[in-house]
Amino acid sequence: MIKSMTSFGRAQSEEGKASCFSIEMKSVNHRYLDINIRMPRTMLALEEKIRSIISKKLNRGKVDVFINYKNYGNDVGKPKLNMELAKNYYECLKQIQKELGSIDDISTTKIARFPDVINLEEREEDLDNIFNEISPLVESALSLMEEMRGKEGEKLKEDILSKAKIIEEYVGEIEKVADNIPKHYKKKLEERLSELLSGVDIDESRIALEVAILSDKAAVDEEITRLRSHLSQMRSTLDLNESIGRKLDFIIQEMNREANTIASKSTDVDMTNKVIEVKNTIEKIREQVQNIE
Template sequence: MIKSMTGFGRGESRDSVRHFVVEIKSVNHRYNDIIIKMPKHLNYIEDRIRKHIKNKISRGRVEVYINLEYMDDSTAKVQVDLPLAKSYKEAIEMLNEKLDIRDKITIDLIAKFPDVIKIEKQEEDEDEVWNCLKNGLEEAINKLIEMRIREGQQLAKDIKMRAENIMDIVKAIEIRSPEVVLEYKNKLKNRIEELLGDNYELDESRLANEVAFFADKSNIDEEIVRLYSHINQLISALDSDVPVGRRLDFLIQEMNREANTIGSKASDIIIKNKVVELKSEIEKIREQIQNIE
């Protein structure tokens, strides 16, 4: 079952101290790019978060937003830097004296200066924080994956339909290919007779050699066989339980290469038109698989 790389999930978890809200969204990306935005004082669990996500999601740009709200202020402590406050007060008094200003120095004024009053979070137990966060993270990831699966099912349905269209086009090219050689032989024979008249005796062996050369030059049997193989592999991969985005991308590249080769070998307008249809369907699939994990 294939998955899209686009999705969104939200989860919550709490204990007696903290309340986490986790939101995850993912979009297309060639690799597994994880971006985590959370309170700075939780940076020590970033590796755990990243590893947990990578175990569940193998491809895509994943953005994680973690919001933390404490249930009470027991983890916060107000710190006052008295020496720094005293230095600020002395500096203001010196300015008053030097500039002959008699403004009052208030607590409000001193408290506004940087780092005089700081709120520090008390050190928390890493395992305790992680155990609380993990539940919300897991919920968000599961909802994200559910959305990716739903969209992946729609993508697989569309790709299978287009793969069947490609199969029909390749079959039409396969049927047409031997007819082209026969038509070439008849046209060449008629042209020779038209130019040289009835008195000229046609050399059947030379004609056969010319037709054989044309047939060999325009032969597309190998390309058709490989296209059938690539199509069957593509359809089979859509039912796989493992990420197949990169494999599908490779198959589409190979299919496009075979289509180009057929187009370059073909001198028949019907086959050339079929190649245009073929490449159009391949390109539509290529666009779709850019969003597959």
């Protein structure tokens, strides 16, 4: 199944628990798999385990993971007083009061508000229990992301196939124009020579030679064959049940290369305009492919 790289997933713990976790994931297109995890500092040791779960399910994309944790229990930690620091703050305040002759407004509350006088001593977390709690949530959020990726991927597939059909139609028109170029050139060459050499016999063999030379230079049969082959490869690739973004990107590059070669050989305005339409449609497909996993 073709998958988009744009997706979102969310999961959280059941209500009523003492500890509540919520996980949000979002991803956008990226050349490789780039996972960024934001989580509480006390849980940083679990980052690699969480990263491993995600990398088993996703192949490409920039993935941002947000893990939030709330503890509604009583054992959330206890305050710890740094009395020595509080005394130092007090002495400093007394010195300021003495030097400036200010009113005595020193209070216990003010001293307690100074940095690091009172710190919350967090209890040590049981990381094994936390991982057992959040790993199913990570899996659940990933499932939602994969579901969204699949739906978006199907839309991309439909759009790419419709554009491939447009390219195929233009290629057919280009082929018809290319087949008629030698005939048109021969006719114009004969008319021009008749004007310039009025009353003088025209060497038909020389005209045939000139037409043959132009036909060889303007021949785009090989390019058209390869372009159609690439379109066929694109369709078969879209049906693969694997990561196909990079493969499609390569096919698009090759299609663009063939279109450029046809444009460089074109000696007909109508043919050139059709090649421009082909290149324009290829570019639209390329933009869509950038978002395919």
